[in-house]
Amino acid sequence: MAKLHVTTTVNGDAVEFLCDAEQTLLDVLRDELQLTGSKEGCASGDCGACSVMLDGRLVCACLVLGAEAEGKLVETIEGMASGDELHPLQQKFLEHAALQCGVCTPGFLIAAKALLDRDPDPSETEVRYWLAGNLCRCTGYDKIVRAVLDTAAEMRGS
Numbered sequence: 001m002a003k004l005h006v007t008t009t010v011n012g013d014a015v016e017f018l019c020d021a022e023q024t025l026l027d028v029l030r031d032e033l034q035l036t037g038s039k040e041g042c043a044s045g046d047c048g049a050c051s052v053m054l055d056g057r058l059v060c061a062c063l064v065l066g067a068e069a070e071g072k073l074v075e076t077i078e079g080m081a082s083g084d085e086l087h088p089l090q091q092k093f094l095e096h097a098a099l100q101c102g103v104c105t106p107g108f109l110i111a112a113k114a115l116l117d118r119d120p121d122p123s124e125t126e127v128r129y130w131l132a133g134n135l136c137r138c139t140g141y142d143k144i145v146r147a148v149l150d151t152a153a154e155m156r157g158s
């Protein structure tokens with residue numbers, strides 16, 4: 001079957017790619033655009049390791065078709081830092097040792113940023129609910145939640 005030609009924006013850059021009609025956005029990011037930060041944990045929308053932003057909405061890239069990125073804005077973990085300067089969430093994850101194997105980390109960071117962008121002062125319960133769609137097999141979640149709350153406090157200047 002003929003490939004689809006898709007024109008989109010990824011992390012602020014205009015991007016074009018060819019994909020199969022059934023190819024997921026996650027596969028396009030990883031296999032066609034070599035943006036391998038987004039991970040595949042389950043490929044069924046259950047783990048959040050593939051979380052990206054699509055037109056400002058948090059989505060599982062494994063549940064979105066690559067063709068659906070046409071004309072949209074895609075933000076991935078590769079766009080989170082500013083050059084050599086880590087995003088405050090990335091810095092706090094390091095300070096709190098909020099990762100072990102790291103497979104879940106890009107998804108947690110994207111999801112946590114989406115939360116703090118809409119609510120700069122979430123409660124611990126809100127953080128835990130918001131991140132309920134992101135699974136981690138290593139850390140036990142407490143360090144992740146503390147890193148997010150610490151980031152929020154720092155970004156508020158408190």
Ligand code: FES
Binds near residue numbers: 041042044047062063
């Ligand atoms: S790989 Fe997409 S939710 Fe698990």
Ligand code: FES
Binds near residue numbers: 098100
């Ligand atoms: S750090 Fe290993 S799955 Fe989360």
